Amino acid sequence: MGKKSIDTKLIKDVLKKFEESEATSLKLELNSKKLKIKKAIPIQPVISDLYENQIIEQNKNIIEKSDDKDKNVFIEADRVGKYFSIHPPDSPDRLKEGDTIAHGERMGHIVSMEVVYDVFAPFDLVVKNIYINDSDPVEYGQALYEVEAI
Amino acid sequence: MFNKILIANRGEIAIRVIRACKELGIKTVAVYSKADSMSLHRMLADEAVCIGEAASIDSYLYIPNIISAAQITGAEAIHPGYGFLSENQNFVEICEAHDIKFIGPSLNTMMNMSDKAMAKRIAREASVPVLPGSEGAVKDVEDAKTIAKEVGFPVIIKASFGGGGRGMRIARDLKELSHYFEIAQNEALSAFGNPDVYIEKFVENPKHIEVQVLGDGKGKALYLYERDCSVQRKHQKLIEESPCPVLDDAQREDICKRAASLAAMIKYEGAGTLEFLYDKGQFFFMEMNTRLQVEHGVSEMVCNQDLVKWQIKIAAGEELTIDQEDIKINGHAIECRINAEDPENNFMPDAGKAEQLIFPGGPNVRIDSFIYSGYEIPPYYDSMVAKFLVWGNDREEAINRMKRVLSEFKVEGFSTTADFHAKVMDNKTFTNGKYTTKFLEENV
Incomplete structure (x- = not known):
């Protein structure tokens, strides 16, 4: 008698259905074998009802002209919170000086009252200076980066 | 005890709270708008967080940045001062949701006392005298007439959800009542989104007297006696004193005991004030301010x-x-509020850079302010730049001391109300203590 083989077609079908569904985790038990699968959940703003009416506008980068160089500008924090650097989207890499970022790409995010707010590139740019580290607290209007428009 | 407190305010009251914290060994966090980057409260606090643009709605009233400022600095409690978010129920709720202690009464107390009809019911229950009038909103003009006949003319028609004098009409007879009732309803609807109005007996020429209470939130409440705040302009207090010069000891004890019994009944937590109209020996409860008052210093x-x-x-x-x-x-x-206003020009607000500033001093003088030489007063906020408080063994000594204090004060760069106060200190109606809320229109 041969060993009981796992029905790979069945597993593939189940995984496909799981992928298409809104479920975020799955437990399978076949022939005494256990399988646990979890979906990656993308970071997105979580706004509870309590705070909804307090949020006036999101992602309104503040841009101040740098005194040093004509082409350089500062991107400032538009809210108070804790800063995290993430670039490019869905990558473990952190934003670095010298990075080229396309308009609309995420450069980092600020967590304020448990809500995540992305800091997007306001135009195509090269990062000249980064003034903030991961997990640093930020205040309103604090310079996050000095960038050069390209 | 707390290790760190955030002060969600600006100006002199932020400094007042910072000073109390320092003396208690508590670290402080100031929040400030971009217009207040040179403000003294920012410099005196242990830490400071910029929370937004100059407009209050984008900074001192913007709850997410204030809560975030408390979170990133590790502040365990928020003192709201007065004005801004000090009576904002939403703010209290959000503080609770984030495990930040709001220094003030509970949400429930704040809600009950901000509802005028409910506050009146609570006052009656605590044997605090209230103005005779309707129980809540008045249905129609016929109802209004019946109530007016019962309480006697003149009556005042007020918006149930209003404030600041809008939607208020005084009726001296039935004809005026019929005429103004609908107007008041329409004004209430357009100003506050609700046409409900209520009726109260109108007190012609009252004093504004308020009782300072302090409760532990568990049912113990004390009174710190009363303040006379009748020198007002457009419902804004200008001069306050304690004790009230026309009350006798029996009247004083009676109203103060009643006020404290109300505070005890609702298990009031912290400092609060019951405001009364006083006329011909009678007190009528107006409202309770569930926060620290500008004029708390005279009681202190x-x-x-x-x-x-x-x-x-x-x-x-x-x-x-x-x-x-x-x-x-x-x-x-006695306290005089020094405003950056021009009394010669209908108290028009003024702004500018404070130059050649000399503050008064001497025994039993307290100056609560946030301005200094070279400080540019931002035009975005309240015009009060300082509070001059004096203490005397008796009222006469306090008045003389205030005159001396006002004469020592010098500032260039903007107009102030200091000279106006000096004239009031010499006014006979003021010095005899019998002034009422009509003092300004009748004497100045």
Whole structure:
């Protein structure tokens, strides 16, 4: 008698259905074998009802002209919170000086009252200076980066 | 006790709270708008966080940045001062949701006392005298006439959800009542989104007297006696004094005891004020301010207590270790609010850079301010730039001291109300103590 083989077609079908569904985790038990699968959940703003009416506008980068160089500008924090650097989207890499970022790409995010707010590139740019580290607290209007428009 | 407190305010009251915290060994966090980057409260605090643009709605009223500022600095409690978010129920709720202690009364108390009809019901229950009038909103003009006949003319028609004088009409007879009732309803609807109005007996020429209370939130409440705040302009107080010069001891004890019994009944937490109209020996409850008042200092001076420290200690769960017998009126205190306004030009607000600033001093003088030489007063906020408080063994000494204090004050760069106050100190109606809320229109 041969060993009981796992029905790979069945597993593939189940995984496909799981992928298409809104479920975020799955437990399978076949022939005494256990399988646990979890979906990656993308970071997105979580706004509870309590705070909804307090949020006036999101992602309104503040841009101040740098005194040093004509082409350089500062991107400032538009809210108070804790800063995290993430670039490019869905990558473990952190934003670095010298990075080229396309308009609309995420450069980092600020967590304020448990809500995540992305800091997007306001135009195509090269990062000249980064003034903030991961997990640093930020205040309103604090310079996050000095960038050069390209 | 708290390790760190965030002060969600600006100007002199932010500094007042910072000072109390420092004396209690508590670290402080100031929040400031971009227009207040040179403000003294920012410099005196241990830490400071910029929370937004100059407009209050984008900074001192913008709850997410204030809560975030508390979170990133590790502040365990928020003192709201007065104005701004001090009576904002949404803010209290959000503080609770984020495990930040709001230094003030509970949400439930704030909600009950901000509802005028409910506050009146609570006052009646606590044997605090209220103005005779309708129980809540008046249905129609016929209902209004019946109530007016019962309480007697003149009556005042007020918006149930209003404030600031809007939607208010005085009717002296049935004809005027019929005429104004609908107008008041329409005004209430357009100003406050609700046409409900209520009717009260109108007191023609009252004094504005208020009682300072302090509660531990568990049912113990004390009074720090009363303040006379009748020198007002457009419902804005200009001069306050304690004790009220026309009350006798029996009247004083009676109204103060009633006020404290209301505070005890609702298990009031922290400092609060019951405001009354006073006319011909009778008190009528108007409302309760569930926060620290601008004029709290005069009560502190005559009662030798620190209300802000008590607010903080009570919020931290400490016992209210004083009893009513420990609080005695000693002497007399007067406060003048120094506003950056031009009294010669209908009290038009002024702004500018403070130059050649000399603040008064000497014994029994307290200056609560945030301005300094070279400081540019931003035009975005309240015009009050300083409070001059004096204490005297009696009222006469306090008045003379205030005259001396006002004469020592010098500032260039903007107009102030200091000279106006000096004239009031010489005014006979003021010095005899019998002034009412009509003092300004009748004397100046």
